[in-house]
Amino acid sequence: MQIWVDADACPRPIKEILYRAAERTGTSLALVANQALEVPRSPHIRTVRVAGGFDVADDYIVEHVEAGDLVITADIPLAAEVVPRGGVVLSPRGERFTEANIRQRLNLRDFMEGLRESGVETGGPSALGPADRQAFANQLDRLLAAAVREPGR
Secondary structure (H helix, E strand, C coil): CEEEEECCCCCHHHHHHHHHHHHHHCCEEEEEECCCCCCCCCCCEEEEECCCCCCHHHHHHHHHCCCCCEEECCCHHHHHHHHHHCCEEECCCCCEECCCCHHHHHHHHHHHHHHHHCCCCCCCCCCCCHHHHHHHHHHHHHHHHHHHHCCCC
């Protein structure tokens, strides 16, 4: 299993959880961003710098993800492309996107975008809090443990 991170918008506390998990489990972690990133020195952690531009990092992840890989992103359209390819998608808040819920999440996202475009103030997500970080860490641990039990996933 390879972990891919849509790193431009990934919160620092989530990246730190991922660094520790990669080291602890020996799992390969790739952070994809259109800017330089500082990451711990590790044979398990690497960065991929892509050109600036709309969805360039997303496109890179979609091109390189394989079935059973884990993608960390809050980007619903990216998740909607990864899930049908057999990738596992986890948001920084610990929400897992699956075949069963991704279409609904994409429709809701599009609806909210339409409201914003028509001038309705919808607000944004709340700040990432301790409960979100814990939910993410718990879900990540479950997914990594499952990958160990099912090598080849």
